[in-house]
Amino acid sequence: VIELRNITKIYLTGNVEFAALKSVNLTVQEGDFTAIMGHSGSGKSTCMNIIGCLDRPTSGEYLFGGENVSKLSDSQLAEVRNKKIGFVFQSFNLLARTSAVQNVELPLVYSGAKNRRQKAESALISVGLAEKFANKPNELSGGQQQRVAIARALVNDPPVILADEPTGNLDSKSGEEIMKIFKALNEKGKTIVLITHEPDIAAFAKKRVYFKDGEIIKTEGE
Amino acid sequence: VIELRNITKIYLTGNVEFAALKSVNLTVQEGDFTAIMGHSGSGKSTCMNIIGCLDRPTSGEYLFGGENVSKLSDSQLAEVRNKKIGFVFQSFNLLARTSAVQNVELPLVYSGAKNRRQKAESALISVGLAEKFANKPNELSGGQQQRVAIARALVNDPPVILADEPTGNLDSKSGEEIMKIFKALNEKGKTIVLITHEPDIAAFAKKRVYFKDGEIIKTEGE
Numbered sequence A, B: 001v002i003e004l005r006n007i008t009k010i011y012l013t014g015n016v017e018f019a020a021l022k023s024v025n026l027t028v029q030e031g032d033f034t035a036i037m038g039h040s041g042s043g044k045s046t047c048m049n050i051i052g053c054l055d056r057p058t059s060g061e062y063l064f065g066g067e068n069v070s071k072l073s074d075s076q077l078a079e080v081r082n083k084k085i086g087f088v089f090q091s092f093n094l095l096a097r098t099s100a101v102q103n104v105e106l107p108l109v110y111s112g113a114k115n116r117r118q119k120a121e122s123a124l125i126s127v128g129l130a131e132k133f134a135n136k137p138n139e140l141s142g143g144q145q146q147r148v149a150i151a152r153a154l155v156n157d158p159p160v161i162l163a164d165e166p167t168g169n170l171d172s173k174s175g176e177e178i179m180k181i182f183k184a185l186n187e188k189g190k191t192i193v194l195i196t197h198e199p200d201i202a203a204f205a206k207k208r209v210y211f212k213d214g215e216i217i218k219t220e221g222e
């Protein structure tokens, strides 16, 4: 469902070029559970942002569901992002002046779904935030904000879930509870790609891909 | 150097009261290296923000360097924060439109120090970011932003370092490099208080304090 072919991403800072991704090839099949690992700055988030149709590569091809993403219009891309992909950002990206439950409702507003409030509340309950529906992001702890971002990514029941360091701010018990949710979703057939630097979290995945300096240097697992 | 006596912090969300800290007592001696641990939402950051003079308790006394912080004026508090405390925020708190090196220079600007550029650059080199002086926060990876925040907290050579989850976005190698810096500073006599949910990171500390639901339930180590 996800196929990266010779994906390169070059950033320009001032007039200095920096290759964050160098001809990356990666395939994720439907129903896979893949963990992406690697040092800080090795290109994991850059790769995930391209997979999530949030950024375009400098060169190379990206096929999502068999379709070449570069051929899709902006509104088609927005449709793919809203209906097919749940994205958990490394920096959460919650709306600041909006309550937790309204943040989680947002994907349902865009997709025109019914029973938004009820679905948003049950997503928040599933990540352990039953008491925090009304809190705005700055009235939540770091790990609570992260869990709101996870609830928001899952509420629309997307077939593909992309999570960038979803447990970075969580203690091991809260982190394990999130991983159990991901595991259950994967057993129901969802495709999951997860970036993590924690080996115990990566151990929940079926496949592990290692990045170093913008390249994939190793792949483990089926 | 840090003494919390019956510190309570109550937040109001809408008209619901929530006690994030309930009569917390904690002493940190000069030269201590203390790790604060506990579940997501247990009150760690709330406690750290009070210790760092960034927030005031609802009740209780806080003595910093033997002085009651509530008796200090705003400008005296700003002086304590700038000269005596290096603070690493859980959410980094970097200036968005400013380069990495300018972000690290900021505490030196406030304290009127000499050789600011040189000191800021060597702080960034010590956290592994020699190639990233000119990058703005949105041109850096999550772990790189975190390391800029660490460099900024250390550049003024403060006697007390408060770090809230400083390795949350770092792979184990980068995380270990940061902990070695903290350990070396502690061996030079700096007082360090660190929040972490990772046991291997807490293992670098000499003392461990466990929070649960706004209270300290256990303390380990000398």
Ligand SMILES: Nc1ncnc2c1ncn2[C@@H]1O[C@H](COP(=O)(O)OP(=O)(O)OP(=O)(O)O)[C@@H](O)[C@H]1O
Pocket: A132, A135, A138, A139, A140, A141, A142, A143, A144, A169, A170, A171, B011, B012, B013, B018, B020, B038, B039, B040, B041, B042, B043, B044, B045, B046, B047, B090
């Ligand atoms: N401004 C606020 N208004 C209301 N509640 C708040 C506010 N700030 C924090 N809280 C609540 O206080 C509790 C403690 O928050 P705190 O940020 O100290 O937790 P923490 O231990 O640092 O958690 P984490 O490990 O997730 O960062 C949480 O339940 C949080 O929702």
Ligand SMILES: Nc1ncnc2c1ncn2[C@@H]1O[C@H](COP(=O)(O)OP(=O)(O)OP(=O)(O)O)[C@@H](O)[C@H]1O
Pocket: A011, A012, A013, A018, A020, A038, A039, A040, A041, A042, A043, A044, A045, A046, A047, A090, B132, B135, B138, B139, B140, B141, B142, B143, B144, B169, B170, B171
């Ligand atoms: N907009 C940008 N302009 C310039 N360089 C960038 C930009 N975005 C990212 N980079 C650089 O690209 C490299 C890869 O960044 P990326 O965010 O993908 O790393 P990462 O593997 O996710 O790291 P982390 O584990 O710290 O989150 C880094 O060296 C970073 O500085």
Ligand SMILES: [Mg+2]
Pocket: A044, A045, A046, A090, A164, B141, B142, B143
């Ligand atoms: Mg990243």
Ligand SMILES: [Mg+2]
Pocket: A141, A142, A143, B044, B045, B046, B090, B164
């Ligand atoms: Mg916190």
